[in-house]
Amino acid sequence: MVNKVYIIDDDDISLFLSSLVLEESGFAAKVLTYTSADSALRQLSDSNHTDLPEVILLDLNMPGKNGWDFLETLRQCEQKFQGRTSIFILTSSIAASDKARSKNYRLVQGFLHKPLDDESLDFIRQAHRASNR
Amino acid sequence: MNVNFTQDTGLALTPDFYSSIVRHGSELITVLSWEGIYQYASDSISTILGFDREELLGTDVMHHMHPDDLATVREELYKLTYGGVKQIALSPFRYRAKNGDWHWLSCVATNMLDNPHVQGIVTNSRDVTSNMEALQHKKESQAYYKALFFNNPDLVATLNLNGQIEACNEAVITLTGYSRKDDANRHFTDYVLQEYLPVAYGAFEKALQGESCTFEICINTLEGYKRHLTATLVPVILEGRVRALQCLAKDTTSEKEAHMLVQTQAQKLHNILESMTEGFFALDSDWRYSFGNKVFAKFLNRNLEDLMQRHIWEEYPWLLDTLFYQKCSEVAATRKPVVFDETMCDMKVTLRFSLNPFEGGILVSFVDITEQIAAQEELRKLSLVASKTTNGVIITNNDARIEWVNEAFTKVTGYTLEEIKGHRPSEFLASPDTDPNEIIWIREQLTKGIPMRKEQRGYKKNGDLIWSDITISPISNDKGEVIKHVYIHTDITERKLDQEQLLKATEHLYLQNQDLQQFNYIVSHNLRAPVANLVGLSTMLQKLEPNGPRFELGLQNLEKSARRLDDVISDLNKILAVRAANVDEARELVRVPEVAAEVIQSLQHLLDQAGGSIQLDLSDEDMLWASRAYVYSILHNLITNAIKYKSGLRELLIELTSVRDKYGLRLQVRDNGSGMDLNVVRPRLFQLYRRFHAGPEGKGIGLYLVKMQVGAIGGKIEVDSQPEAGTIFTIQFDQAAYGQQGIHN
Incomplete structure (x- = not known):
């Protein structure tokens, strides 16, 4: 069981659904939701290493800063998250180009399609474990 | 004479004997009276002078x-008769013989007037005519020689056998400038x-051998001038031996120089004729070739020498x-002369x-103008082409x-040669808004002789x-200097407009x-988002305790998701409607103030709120x-946006204004709302489902639709905004789009 998960998504229903799935499965001790990349980034920059979430579920299609912008911002301080935080893209997009693009970011450990389900959670667990080994 | 001098015969010295000797001796013996009257003459007078003795007696000797x-003679005789001189030898004098010839006589006269036997002057005379003549001849020779030698206008000098000059005449002195000394x-x-x-020595040796010869030499004068001489060296032979050499020379300098001048000039003339690119030959009055230069020979491919006189x-x-x-x-x-x-x-x-x-016939010069004629013909054809071609031609x-410009240029542009002669082509070819630097650049290229090709917009x-x-x-020109430019001007307006049209169409496409x-991407995404929620929620609902608070919330979200799916589908419908519509058919004259009023009315309640x-x-x-x-x-979308994104810090004010100018109609919707950071959002502002404000209100379709609709009726939309400084949307309709008149043009 992971300690802390962030969900970043502007879609309120999607946020509700994802946190519901996490809670029901007992995946994490703490699930924090952010409706914009900016609010999540603020929180992350305020956190020290131990406060950082182990898992971030990131939506791509958001107003203002979107998922890609978020990833670009994090890339500048990648060291801080390396070995601690795994980012999983959780999107309704089914475009292959998005998946390919996500491979450019080292912090991204997986590309998941909405809705979040048990199968996806198993994948996150495995991938996260692998990246922290 | 008949005298016998034999010793054996005993001579009887009688008066007869003397008389006989006197009378018949070769000497002419006469006796004159003191007055000079012949008293006696020996018989020899007849032999010598042809007179009979008796003829002379009694005549005066004078x-x-x-x-x-x-x-x-009279003076001499006077000395004899009165001077007390006994005997006198007279210098030879001339005496007329009977036949009228003059004889020179040498005479010794002896005064024997006192001798009783004689009582007269005895003269003993000898005929010395031949001596005198020889003497005279010698005198003459000397005079001739003198004349020939000293007074000769030519140069005369005598050389000894060593070649030294022993004597020379005045002419030599004058010419050489040396004095005799x-x-x-x-x-x-x-x-x-x-x-x-070598020539001089040759002649000298020859002359020493006794052979005279004539040769030409050149000498240096004292003052250093060269003089050409034609000299003849003549041996002076006496008694079979060469005693000296006589040199006779004539100053031929001026003839020589004149000759050389003539030769030089002839050579020059020859050179000129040979260097002429024209063929040149002369015919004499009998139509025979008398001269020809190389060009002529080459032209005929004949040997000149062979051709001459033919x-x-x-x-x-x-x-x-x-x-x-x-x-x-x-x-x-x-x-x-004719040409x-x-x-x-x-x-x-x-x-x-x-x-x-010319005096001797006719001089013919000719030049092959075959190529020139061909070139002229070519030029004539070219100028025909240039003037009659459908392309414009300009020559600078x-x-x-x-x-010069041709007819076609005038026909196409309307400018006649008279109007534009002396002007620069750019004044008529380039439009006034052409970048002046570009024109300068082109001129530089042209000055360097670089050919150019350019498509240019301009005005007739x-x-x-x-x-x-x-x-x-x-x-x-031949030196490689650029002296002219030829502009070929082709009207490509039609093609260019077609091209522009095509470019526009391509760009549009x-x-x-x-x-x-993008539409496909966004639609798939936005269609899928509510669907994914529906799928996820319905899965979860099955797991949740019914009637629990989470179940209730899940159910509400399920319904919300279903509605959103419906919204997306309805948006899609709107977009597809704009895409599919043939806007041109649906056009009408729209009065902007009327429509604006309607929009405001429909949004009044939101504004009030x-x-x-x-x-x-x-x-x-x-x-x-x-x-x-x-x-x-x-208008509805833009004003709705303005209301939606009002600033929390200020009272909302929206301004809708219009500007009409030469560029067309410009509509502006300006607000004092929260604004946007364009650096961040501009690239995606008008894209579908791009929202820039978090919150429930926006779906990200409004501006996309606005842009599509503006585009469909021929306008362009621009945005200017800054965070907390408001937003301005500007819609520009070109002249052709904003009024009926424009359309019909």
Whole structure:
């Protein structure tokens, strides 16, 4: 069981659904939701290493800063998250180009399609474990 | 004479004996009285002078004397008769013989008047005529010699056998400038120029052998001038031996120089004739070749020496049929020069002849103008092409100013040669808004002789737009200097407009394609988002405790997701409607103020809720040839956006204004709302489902639709915004789009 998960998504229903799935499965001790990349980034920059979430579920299609912008911002301080935080893209997009693009970011450990389900959670667990080994 | 001097015969010295001796001796013995009257004459007078003794007796001796000698003889005789001189030898005098000839007599007269036996003057005379003549002859010879030697106007000198000059005449002194003293015993080689020494020695040796010879040498004068001499060296032979050499020389310097001048001039003339590119030959009055230069020989491919003296008409009988023959005859008759061109069919050339009469015949010079004629013909054709071609042609001079334009240029642009001659082509070819630096650059290229090709937008004289393809070729002279430019001007307006149209269409297609890709992407995403939620929620609901608070919330979200799916589908419908619609058919004259009023009315309640106000600054003239529904939708969307994103810090104020100018109609929707950071959002502002404000209100379709609709009725939309400083949307309709009149144009 992971300690802390962030969900970043502007879609309120999607946020509700994802946190519901996490809670029901007992995946994490703490699930924090952010409706914009900016609010999540603020929180992350305020956190020290131990406060950082182990898992971030990131939506791509958001107003203002979107998922890609978020990833670009994090890339500048990648060291801080390396070995601690795994980012999983959780999107309704089914475009292959998005998946390919996500491979450019080292912090991204997986590309998941909405809705979040048990199968996806198993994948996150495995991938996260692998990246922290 | 008949005297016997034999010793054996005993001589009887009788008076007869003496008398006989006297009478018959060879000497002429006479006795004169003191008055000079012959008293006696020996018989020899008859032998010597032809007189009989008796004839003379009693005559006066003076009557027989030469008048020139008379005085001298009389004086001498006087000395004898009165001077007390006994005997006197008279200088020879002339005495007339009976036959009238003058004889020179040498006479010794003895006064024997006192001798009783004689009582007279005895004269013993001898005929010395031959001596006197010899003497006279010698005198004359000497005079001749003197005349020949000293007074000779030519140069005369005597050389001894060593070659030293022993004597010379005045002419030598004058010519050489040396005085006699200088000349004394100098060797002839001192005067002769080095290169003439062999000749001089040769002649000298020959003369020593007794052979005279004539040769030409050159000597140096005292003052250092060269003089050419023609000299003859003559041996003076006496008694079979060469005693000396006589040199006779004539100063031929001026003849020589004149000759050399003539030769030089002849050579020069020859060189000129040979260096002439023209063929040149002379015919004598018998129509025979008397001269020809190399060009001429080469032209005929004949040996000049072989050709000389041949009769031209016999040599080339076919010439008799030519104009050349006629002209030659004409010049021979009129003695006036002529120039003419003739094509020699037999030789396949065209020649330009120039015939000039001269004393000895006719001088013919000719030049092959075949190529020139061909070039002229070519030029004639070219100028025909240039003037009649459908392409415009401009020729500029070395100052890059128009020298000539053809008819086609005038026809296409409306500018006549008279109007634009002396101007720069750019004044008529380039539109006024052409970058001046570009024109400067082009001029630089042209000055360097670099050919150019350019498509240029410009205006005709009547103001119509014209697109031209301009090819500019520099024309250089022999030295490689650019002296002219030829512009080929082709009207490509139609093609250019087609091209522009095509470019526009391509761009349109490209954008549309890009649009479609984006549309597909967004739609799939946005369609899928509510669907994914529906799927996820329905899965979860099955797991949750029914009637629990989470189940309830899940159910509500399920319904919300279903509605969103419905919204997306409805949005899609709207978008597809705009895409599919044939806007042109649906166009009508839309009065912007009317539509704006309707929009405001429909949004009044939202405005009131937001506590905002709207100000209109529109004119009744603001009309668009457009789809009314689109104009409504555009204004509705922009004003809704302004209300939605009002600033929390200020009271909302929206301004809707219009500006009409030469560029068309410009509509502006300005608010004082929260604004946007364009650096971040601009690239995606008008894209589908891009929202820039978090919160429930926006779906990200409004601006996308606005842009599509503006585009569909021929406008362009721009945005200017800053965070917390408000937003301005500007919609620009071009002239052609905002009014009916524009459309019909």
